Amino acid sequence: MSKLADESVQVEELKNVDELKPNKIIDVRGAICPHPLNLIRDTIVSLKDKEILQAICDHEPTAKENAPRFCLRRGYPLKVIEQNGIWQVFIQKIEKTEPRLRVLSVSKVFRTNQGKVTALDNINLTIQEGEFVCIVGPSGCGKSTLLNLIAGLDKPTQGEIWSNGNRVTGPGSDRVVVFQEGALFPWLTVMQNVEFGLKLRDVASNIRRTLALDYLKLVGLDEKFHNSFIHQLSGGMKQRVAIARALVMEPAILLMDEPFAALDVYTRETLQEELQNIWTESHKTIVFVTHNVQEAVLLGDRVIVFASNPGQVKAEYEIDIARPRKIDHPEVFLNTKWITDDLKEELEEQSYKANAKKEVVYR
Numbered sequence: 540m541s542k543l544a545d546e547s548v549q550v551e552e553l554k555n556v557d558e559l560k561p562n563k564i565i566d567v568r569g570a571i572c573p574h575p576l577n578l579i580r581d582t583i584v585s586l587k588d589k590e591i592l593q594a595i596c597d598h599e600p601t602a603k604e605n606a607p608r609f610c611l612r613r614g615y616p617l618k619v620i621e622q623n624g625i626w627q628v629f630i631q632k633i634e635k636t637e638p639r640l641r642v643l644s645v646s647k648v649f650r651t652n653q654g655k656v657t658a659l660d661n662i663n664l665t666i667q668e669g670e671f672v673c674i675v676g677p678s679g680c681g682k683s684t685l686l687n688l689i690a691g692l693d694k695p696t697q698g699e700i701w702s703n704g705n706r707v708t709g710p711g712s713d714r715v716v717v718f719q720e721g722a723l724f725p726w727l728t729v730m731q732n733v734e735f736g737l738k739l740r741d742v743a744s745n746i747r748r749t750l751a752l753d754y755l756k757l758v759g760l761d762e763k764f765h766n767s768f769i770h771q772l773s774g775g776m777k778q779r780v781a782i783a784r785a786l787v788m789e790p791a792i793l794l795m796d797e798p799f800a801a802l803d804v805y806t807r808e809t810l811q812e813e814l815q816n817i818w819t820e821s822h823k824t825i826v827f828v829t830h831n832v833q834e835a836v837l838l839g840d841r842v843i844v845f846a847s848n849p850g851q852v853k854a855e856y857e858i859d860i861a862r863p864r865k866i867d868h869p870e871v872f873l874n875t876k877w878i879t880d881d882l883k884e885e886l887e888e889q890s891y892k893a894n895a896k897k898e899v900v901y902r
């Protein structure tokens with residue numbers, strides 16, 4: 540086992556490197572943008588189970604921090620050898636038997652009075668157990684549509700969604716959604732809202748109460764509000780209750796659709812911090828949709844950038860920054876800038892296409 544600089548994590552060591560033949564060698568020297576780790580990740584995606592990648596690297600943090608943390612997250616054995624200021628990074632890909640979530644060639648077409656709208660076009664995603672994945676993209680690129688399909692609230696026009704090896708055909712207790720507006724029941728108190736799903740499952744009242752108290756504590760809602768009605772709460776408190784109500788069901792996957800978008804900046808930052816803590820403690824698989832790039836970088840292990848018209852995956856970023864992350868961390872700033880540039884390019888392309896279309900119509 541080799542130790543990372545922050546001492547708390549240990550990665551499995553790839554043994555007998557001298558005797559192993561790498562299946563692919565890449566040179567990431569000089570790579571800055573995208574981060575060398577993205578190039579390593581993209582190459583590993585193309586490898587088969589048990590195959591080995593050798594990356595030649597001149598960026599010490601990539602070799603000593605980012606690659607080891609990445610391997611730890613994925614369960615890949617690793618060996619790093621330093622030679623005169625250059626690092627040879629050996630990584631073995633190990634395919635997990637079953638990812639937590641698999642989106643396979645999913646398309647969604649809505650039929651409206653104005654004709655067909657292709658909200659999603661051939662989306663493929665694989666999300667591992669315990670991953671925190673953020674999806675960013677301009678408004679209307681199909682983020683909510685995808686989340687609804689994963690939740691089983693709607694069906695894909697084409698393709699399949701699999702949760703832990705089971706085909707998704709409708710809503711299930713393994714997947715719970717937190718919406719932008721809490722969608723809480725106004726006629727129930729905070730405690731009754733959190734207990735609601737458990738009651739439907741016929742959980743005994745004393746266990747319900749204990750679980751609800753646990754999760755209200757986890758999301759940091761002061762006890763004095765437990766018997767308040769929803770209209771008596773601030774926006775931030777409502778979202779805390781919505782998160783507690785989702786977590787109390789102990790779903791394997793938490794789906795969050797712009798849950799902090801309607802909150803003021805200060806409350807949003809507090810809840811972002813707390814969600815990081817909740818994720819660290821509970822190690823849920825989280826799919827988090829947002830149009831706020833900084834929020835995605837702050838929270839995600841991976842940020843998936845969507846393009847619109849039709850909704851497609853445009854790019855994917857591995858965000859390897861130690862947690863808890865702060866907004867003013869230079870790496871958060873840099874990653875936010877790269878992804879924002881990527882999105883701007885996408886928006887410019889869209890407006891160019893829209894203008895070109897208009898010109899054709901006017902002629």
Ligand SMILES: Nc1ncnc2c1ncn2[C@@H]1O[C@H](COP(=O)(O)OP(=O)(O)O)[C@@H](O)[C@H]1O
Binds near residue numbers: 658676679
């Ligand atoms: N129920 C629906 N009927 C018709 N069109 C829809 C429906 N839901 C979404 N759309 C369209 O699909 C596209 C993607 O929408 P949505 O998933 O809400 O985007 P986002 O969440 O990224 O803002 C948009 O063009 C939207 O108008």
Ligand SMILES: [Mg+2]
Binds near residue numbers: 682683684
């Ligand atoms: Mg949306």
